[in-house]
Amino acid sequence: MAAEFIDRIMTTLSERADGRAIEYGGVWSTWRDVRSYGDGIEAALEKAGCVQGGRVAFVIRNRVAHAATLIGLLVHRRAVSFIYPFAPPAAIADQLRDLKPVAVIADVQDWPHIRDAAAEIGSAGIALAGIDTAPDLLDGLDRSSVVPSSSSPRFEDAAIEVLSSGTTGAPKRIPMPVQVLDRAVSSAPQAEDGGELPVQINIWPLSGVGGICLLAASAATGTPLVQMERFTVEEFVSAMKRHRPPMLGMSPTALNMIMNADVPPEILSSVAAISGGSAHLEPDLQDRFEEKYGIPIYWALGATEFCGTIIRWTPAMRREVGDSKRGSVGLPMPGVSLRAVDPDSGRVLPPGEAGLMEVLCPQVRDDWVRTTDLVTIDADGYVFHRGRHDGAIVRGGFKILPERVVEVLRTHPSVADASVVGIPDARLGAVPVAAVELKSAASSVEPSELAAHVRATLPPTYVPTIIRIVDALPRTPSLKVSLREVRSMFDETAVG
Secondary structure: OOOHHHHHHHHHHHHHOOOOOEEEEEEEEEHHHHHHHHHHHHHHHHHHOOOOOOOOEEEOOOOOOHHHHHHHHHHHHHHEEEEEOOOHHHHHHHHHHHHOOOOEEOOOOHHHHHHHHEEEEEOOOEEEEEOOOOOEEEOOOOOOOOOOOOOOOOEEEEEEEEEEEOOOOOOOEEEOOOHHHHHHHHHHOOOOOOOOOEEEEEEOOOOOHHHHHHHHHHHHHHOEEOOOOOOOOHHHHHHHHOOOOEEEOOOOHHHHHHOOOOOHHHHOOOOOOEEEOOOOOHHHHHHHHHHOOOOOOOEEEOOOOOOOEEEOOHHHHHHOOOOOOOOEEEEEEOOOOOEEOOOOOOEEEEOOEEEEEEEEEOOOOOOOOOEEEEEEOOOOOOOEEEEEHHOOEEEOOEEEOOHHHHHHHHOOOOEEEEEEEEEEEEEEEEEEEEEEEEOOOOOOHHHHHHHHHHHHHOOOOOOOOOEEEEOOEEOOOOEOOOHHHHHHHHHHOOOO
C-alpha cells in the first residue's frame, strides 16, 4: 500500500511535470519544480551523510518550498518529524535535543534561533528559501554525526510524525505510517460528483493532519493547490477571485471570519459545496452561512490518529434526511465502525446514550481505538458530537461541558467567538471561566449581560464565574482556539 501511494505521487511528478502544482503568493510552481526541489533536499541529505531511516526534523511553514520539501521527503522515503516554527526558540531547541535528528530542515528566517542546538546535537542543517533557490547545507552543519538509535522511526514504520493541534497543551507527536496517508486521498474534499477538482485552496497548516492530508492528496491526484501562509479573509477572497473553485474545505473559524467580514455572496458563487472539519460546527453558524450564501455545508469529524476523516456528511445523505439530523457530523466513512462506550466501565451503550467514541478502522489498525470525544449515536447510525470528555469541568459534583456554554455565548448578537475552560476552586473543585471575542462592528457589551445570556438558557452551574472580553482569542496554527493560552489568562484568579 505504501509503495502504491508513493508511486501515485511519482506518476504526478513525471506525467504532469509541466502542469500547475502549487500557487504561493500568486505565483504557480509546476510539478517539475516540486520534483526538482525535493530531489535537491535528498541530494543534500546524502551529501551530509544522513543515513536512510534516520529521523529528519522539519521546522515547517506554509510556504511552497516547504511543501515541495515534504513531497520530496515522502518520495525518497525519509522519516520526518514536524516542529512548529511558532514555538519559542528554547522550546524548539529542547525538541531537537529530544528528537536527535540526523538533519534539521528549516527556513532561512528560523535558522538563527536553532543553529546552536543543531550543532550541539551533531545534526546536518539544510536552509530553505524560495522554490527558485536550491536548498543548501549550512556552513559548519554540512555533515551529520548522529547515529539513529534502534527506536528511531523508520520509513516503513512512521514516515511522518505529525503534530496535534495543541489546543489543550503542548502539541503531541503522532506517528503516521505512509500507508495511512492513502486515506488522505479519500478523506480530502472532492468535487460533488466524485471527480477531480480543478484547483483546491488549502487553509490548513502543513504541520497538522489537515494540511498533510490535503497536500498528499493533491500530489497523488495531481490537483493544483493554492497555498497561503496563514488564512486571512483578504487572501482568501483574492484566491477565490482568481480561481473560482467549485468546492472548498473550511474550518469553523474560517467560516465565522467570512461571515463576520460580510464577504459578498458573489465571491463564493462558483462554490457548489463546502466540506469541513477540525472542530465542531455550531448548527446556528451553519444555518446562517447556508442561508446567506446558498451553499450546502457537508461537515465531518476526523482524527490525527486515522489520517483524516472518519465521519462525514455527503450530498446523498443530505438529500435523504434533510434537516432531520441537524447538529450531526454524519455517518462513518466506508470501512469505519463506531460505537459509544461508558467512560468508566467500557460497556457499549445503546443508541441515544452519550459515551466515549471508539473507532475501528482496519486500514489503520485492526483494534478498537478509544478517543476522548463524547458522542451519541442515534438508531440510524448518525453521530452527534457532544464535546471532549477530557475537557469536562466538574463544579461541585456537577459536570459541565464547555462546548455547551460556548454554543450559547455564540448566539449572543455581539459575540464572534468564545472559549470556556475550567480553573481550580478550593470549594467546588473547579469553575468555568470564559474569554469572549466580539464582532468587529458590535457595540460594547458588559460581562454581566453575557452571563445573563448564558443563565437564560443553561443551568446556573454552567454560568462562567468570570467572563473576559478580549481583542482576539489565541489560536493554534490550525485556527483552533488554544485552550492552554486561554487558561493562562485566568491563572492568577485560580483559588488554591
